[in-house]
Amino acid sequence: MPFKLPKPFLLLLGIILVLNLFQAHFTELIFDEAYYWHYAQNMAWGYFDHPPMVALLVKISSFFFKGELGIRFMGCLLSVATIIVLWLLVDGDEKRKYIPHFFVLVFSMTLLNAYGFFTLPDTPLLFFTALFLLIYKKFIQNPSYLWGAVLGVVMAALMYSKYHAVLVILFVLLSNLRLVANKFAWLAVIVALFCYIPHFVWLYENDFVSIKYHLYERPNGAYDFEKYTLGFLINLVAIFGLTFPWIYKALFKTKSSDLFVKALLYLTYGVLLFFFLSSFNRRVQTQWIIVVSIPMAVLVFQQMLTDAPIRKWIYRTGIATILILLFLRIGLIYKPFFPIYYETHGNRQWVSELKSEIGDIPVIFENSYRNAPMYAFYSGNPTFSLNNYMYRRNQYSIDDSEQKIQGKKVLYVSKYMNEGDLSFTKVDGAHYNAKYISNFESFRKLEVIAEQRVHNLNDGKEHFFKVYNPYDIEIDLKKLKFSIAYLNDYKQVKDLKSLPTNRVPENISVLKPNDTINFAFMFPKPKIENPGYFRIGISENNLPYGLNGKNIKLE
Missing domain, CATH: 2.60.40.10 (Immunoglobulins)
Structure with a gap:
């Protein structure tokens, strides 16, 4: 049955889309986006660090636009689509009275805001998590072969977005163990596994490089309370900004009233508990827990509809958070407005200055899968990250970037050389020396x-x-x-x-x-x-x- 979105909803959604497109066009890339752009230059069913969904988004975006928007366009569309799905997940006509409150809640969530214009693996993860929950809601209301098949396709899309998606599927399953005996749920699993076969084949052909890296090869350190557990707790605040006290109050007040609400609660608490326990072993990055923003947006807004004090305070603090975020977003484009150096500042400048000095020759960056794609994007020159024993393997370790520069004159750039044929300093203060190599030859894949x-x-x-x-x-x-x-x-x-x-x-x-x-x-x-x-x-x-x-x- 077709749904109709209220005009005020569409108006606010359109404003956010235009704002995000503007931001995406005028904000320089961050290093991870440049890295995923590098993915998209050689489309595959998998990559060293992640499944291929982010590369697919970048590739599709490049068909419509050039430059930064040619990386971020599909991410901007998915972000507004995520907002639409979140709206559909909330029950009742009462929500139409509080459309501004809904947008304040969602737009004040810091990483949901940022992923409105950045394109990272979490961008499709957020969208497909929301869509998975919507299809799951339909599934438990009316189990059938159709909903089982659709659920399986969305589960596969989740897993093609980021490996963390397994937590989303796992905790929803744990909330409803009767699914184990449900033939339509097993159909969903079979469909998901079938759709995921190409990535399984890629993993097998590449010696399960992604799984081995994430599970076994990552360096770690001795437990540090401030870096690990306290850092995790700070992240719980950071993802919601000034609204966090009332966000968590609304969460704690929510009771498990039906299977769907139970799934949202299991997903939220399950992810938070998983990464809390992980914080005793390693540092938990902020984006690892961002997926809880999806179920919490639904649970909190549902609570706001019936709890006037929570509604009032989230609205007030949410507006304050949004104003801060908008100021910072201006600072991403215009450096003097940003309180500290950030990686969207100055990349086009240092790339342009280096290219003007060396011309079109390939550049090799020692131990930098960040600088190599950034230089390639803004210069158009071939690059390679030469990874040594003090670094880590990455996409450059398994793709054909090395082959493209063999036997050519290259510029070798390193932070570790004391002198060279030339030197340069980036906006962040990092200093590099570089030397020319007339006939480059490496065998990093031995x-x-x-x-x-x-x-x-x-x-x-x-x-x-x-x-x-x-x-x-x-x-x-x-x-x-x-x-x-x-x-x-x-x-x-x-x-x-x-x-x-x-x-x-x-x-x-x-x-x-x-x-x-x-x-x-x-x-x-x-x-x-x-x-x-x-x-x-x-x-x-x-x-x-x-x-x-x-x-x-x-x-």
Whole structure:
């Protein structure tokens, strides 16, 4: 049955859309957006850090516009679509009396506001979470093959947006365990899994690189209450701005009146509890908990309809928050209005200045998947992030960016060189030196395969590792040097040693395409006491040692 939105609702929605489009056009990119723009230059069913939905949004946007709006256009549309779905999730005609209150509530939620014009993986996550809840509401009211199939498609879209979406699905399921015996719910699961097959295939073909990174490879640190748990609690305030006391009061006053409200409560409390417990292990980023804004917007507005004091205070503090946010949004465009440096400031400037000096040659940034795509976007030049043992793997580790610059004259940019052919300083104060390399050649995709567990560094035994060549060319072994990095229990590199090796057999001088060579080595003594892991890396043509091997547990 078609729905009709009230004219005041459409008017306010149109104002927000125009404002967000204006903001999206005139605000320079943030580094993550440039990175996802890099995704979209090579469309695939998956990427190193995330599923492909954000890349799809960027690609579609580029069909309509150039520049920043060519990245953000679809995000702007999805943000207003999210507001429409939130409105539809609220029951009763009484809500029509409080349309301004609804918009104040939603627009004052800080990250919902920001993702109105930024395009990040959370942008589709928010929309499809809202849509998933709407379809779920229809499903529990009228279970059928149709709603089961639609629910499955939306579940897949959720998972194509961000891996955190599994929490949305899980906590809604936990709110209604009878779904386990519901044939239409199983249809939804089957449809979702079928739709997700292309991403499963991509993960398999890429050695489950995304899953391994998120679950096992991320460096961490010792527990720090201020950084971890207190930081999480501050995030609970930050995502709602000045309205937070009454937002949480409204949440605490909400009782589980039916299956749908129960699902909203389970989703909200489940996500908050999950990341609260996670805060005892690692720092929780603000955007990780943003998904609770969707169920809380519905629960809180439903409470506002019947609770005059809460309605009054959320409206007042919400307007104050919106005024602050609007001022800050101006500051994103016009730097003097923003209280501190932010990454939307000055990127076009430093890129333009560097390009005017070097022309159209490719640029290699050492350890920066942030600077590389930013420079490529604003300059149009090919770039590459050369990741070494002190950094982390990223999309540049698995795509064809390296291949595009092989054998060419490049500019190598690093924060770690003391001098070079030229230097520049970005608006944030970061200083870089750079040098020209006339015939660049790197082999960052060489793979080191070592024993999975080592019990004793001082056992006096020879250990072995293999080097696999995935390239379609022979590699002269004289171009390669090996190192061993020792890491602590939190997977932080604490020591690096060159690694003398014995080639096996001795008469081999090249590593053939798609072939493997075995090496023997003895563990050099580390400076760090009781290292938790080791990792073997390769330096090609005297470049910094790379991330060629996995972290191997020392026992």
